[in-house]
Amino acid sequence: MEKSLSQTWDLDVFFPGGSRSPEFARFLEALEAEIGSFEERLGAAGQAGAGGVPPLKDLVGTLQDLQNRMSEAGAFVSCLTAQDVKDEQAKLLEGRVRQLSSRLQAALTRFEALLRQVPEETWHQVVADPALAPVAFALNEMRQRAAEKLPPEQEALATALAVDGYHAWSQLYHTVVGRITIPFETDGKTVQLSVGQAFNRMMEDPDRSVRQTLFARWEEAWAREAELCAAALNHLAGFRLALYRSRGWDSVLKEPLDRNRMSQATLEAMWDVVNRNKDHLVAYLQRKARILGVERLAWYDLSAPIGKLTRRIPYDEAAEFIVENFRRFSPDMADFAARAFRERWIEAEDRPGKRPGGFCTSFRVSRQSRIFMTYSGTPGGVSTLAHELGHAYHQHVMNDLPPLVQNYAMNVAETASTFAEMVVVDAAIQAAASPEERLALLEDKIQRSVAFFMDIHARFLFETRFYEARKKGLLTVADLNGLMLEAQKEAFRDALGEYHPHFWASKLHFYITYWPFYNFPYTFGYLFSYGVYAQARAEGPSFADRYVALLRDTGRMTVEDLARKHLGVDLTQPDFWQSAADLVVEDIREFLRLTE
Ligand SMILES: [Zn+2]
Structure with a gap:
């Protein structure tokens, strides 16, 4: 060129x-x-x-x-x-x-x-x-x-009722999010940040006191709107559960698993391996805490940069x-x-x-x-x-x-x-070009692994438990905060010093009505890709043709068939998932070595 x-x-x-x-x-x-x-x-x-x-x-x-x-x-x-x-x-x-x-x-x-x-x-x-x-x-x-659905006329009625009785809750949620502003002092004057602006600043500002202040305001802002968010979440979940019940579906995972063409056994094997490898991620979080000079990381430290990339x-x-x-x-x-x-x-x-x-x-x-x-x-x-x-x-x-x-x-x-x-x-x-640059790039990569192994896992644990509880009745804001906190502590193995209890309110993914459980497919996709990458690295350029053949079949096979045919692996067993997790562990080992 x-x-x-x-x-x-x-x-x-x-x-x-x-x-x-x-x-x-x-x-x-x-x-x-x-x-x-x-x-x-x-x-x-x-x-x-x-x-x-x-x-x-x-x-x-x-x-x-x-x-x-x-x-x-x-x-x-x-x-x-x-x-x-x-x-x-x-x-x-x-x-x-x-x-x-x-x-x-x-x-x-x-x-x-x-x-x-x-x-x-x-x-x-x-x-x-x-x-x-x-x-x-x-x-x-x-x-x-x-x-597997109701007779066509009944499904047609459900679809029509869903416009105002289901999707509308999601729209209401967006209205709530749209009116939230978060005050922030900069250069001696107070500016009102939108949710998106506040979030980026809160997660990425190199100055910890800025992140900390914004996080406190962030939690306050969501606490103020929590009752409306809880109503939206309770009712859209209620609609979903009622529809599932009349179709005779007892698991809330049926729809998301079917739509992702995967089995429950695969999902369980994946989370098992994620759990088995968490010690490494905890070691990384502890090291990052030490680098930032804090006892334990807070939620708002997770994406904080540890170096400067100026090039x-x-x-x-x-x-x-x-x-x-x-x-x-x-x-x-x-x-x-x-x-x-x-x-x-x-x-x-x-x-x-x-x-x-x-x-x-x-x-x-x-x-x-x-x-x-x-x-x-x-x-x-x-x-x-x-x-x-x-x-x-x-x-x-x-x-x-x-x-x-x-x-x-x-x-x-x-x-x-x-x-x-x-x-x-x-x-x-x-x-x-320099050891600092190398470390910053590596850390950025590991941050993403933390997101898929821990944050997304917390979302999955929360959502599964929320739907189980919702079968019995409505949940209060305190119930939802409690479930969220429990899920985060479990998913992060208690490695953080401060959590984000109103996360269920602030994360729009829980309110997407067209795609239930907008979480585990992320972790699946990440690890699946890592597993493919591990094979490509081991095999060299001859993998290219198999890679194309695999991609071509992504729209006409279950994921289990896809993996068996093109990678020769069984997704319901831990081995493939572990080969993917090994790459994450490799990054973390290198990070620990560089920051010894
Ligand atoms: Zn993408």
Whole structure:
């Protein structure tokens, strides 16, 4: 890469003209019309009645085409709204796309009901048809899920009631969060920080007294709103439990496990190994406490930096470093990343008016991805770039598969991204310019392990216990604080001096109605990726082809089958998980050695 890389992305290649693109307007019109005719065909197929086999081949073809186009439209508007938060036209388009997407979602529910109509005896023949066999996994899964639910009319009623009786609690929670401000004195005057601003400052400010003050205000702020948050949490959980009860599901883990295509045995094996390795993490926390000059770390010390990273890495240098290190594992992944940089797939410019954060989104019709972030030259920026390129590569290797088997679950969604990030972070640690830089990079990496082994574990313990208790009745704010504190102490092995009892109120993940248990898939994804990385390191470049084969199967297998087929391991047993934990332990040993 000789000449300087562009740091803005190219969206015109999809639809020229941004949010005023006439091509995109026409694209949406055509999509809307075809969703309408798909609905009609579904209606007709439903009327044909029981006994008859619906024209599945036709419907499946159209459904996949519509899903692809919907993803293209969704990707385009999310790029538009992210690159300029003041683009009002883009917001209108986003609303329109969301509406179309929920119409397609409703059609999908009707399609699932059709699958359920097919008699058991003929089902096997139907999915063995060469036209349907490549998507048999997805069709079986949809049919199975439909069968485990209430009859379609009752599910339709529950979905309608959920708008105001379930999802509304989540929206109410967001309203509460939106009005919270946290006062903070800086340069002699008091400013009101939003929840997000206060959180970042509280966790990352190098000055402990700043973190401490903000944490006290943070707890106070959530205590003030705790009653409303408790009501939201109690009622959305009550709705969920009532629906599960009428479907005859007794475990609250059934839905999240099914949706992550994993078994209870796998979940237990994973947490067991996490527990068995906690002594190492406790040793790290104790050492960090000593470095910070405190007896025991507090909650607000967990992400505190221990060193200073002052070196700025120019964008071109970051690109080169990423491509070069990808190449050590996979030439294909390296060439892919080089193409993404060269063909302007990445929006990285540091300018005002952009949304914070980063993401990767895929244009499935065009078979390209786009990465959004703000690159400011920090090592964190380099690893974010690598992370998002990992997501893009995952999509890239799946591009030629039928859309219905491209949908991977949350727990494997971070496999390729964490893998890519790890390759680059480890290389950066190796290439560190000074011992201080090396230590700071390593510590940053271990912080993430602490989050997955301890913080996420606390969330899981809390949520499991909360739902059990909620079966018997409502919980008070004091009950919730008590459960949270107990879960944190257990998950952190009593290693902290101060905990965060109102965490259940401050963490929006507990209030996501579309995804129950928004916690354990994170730890799964992290460790799964580490396990894959351990095999890649042991095997060298010959692993690259197996890696691609694994990624391609993430949307059409249970995780147990995926791991058995491509890694030769049994996820319900501890060995694989331990091989992943070994890498975490290796980092901690190195950290302890460097800080002796
Ligand atoms: Zn990610």
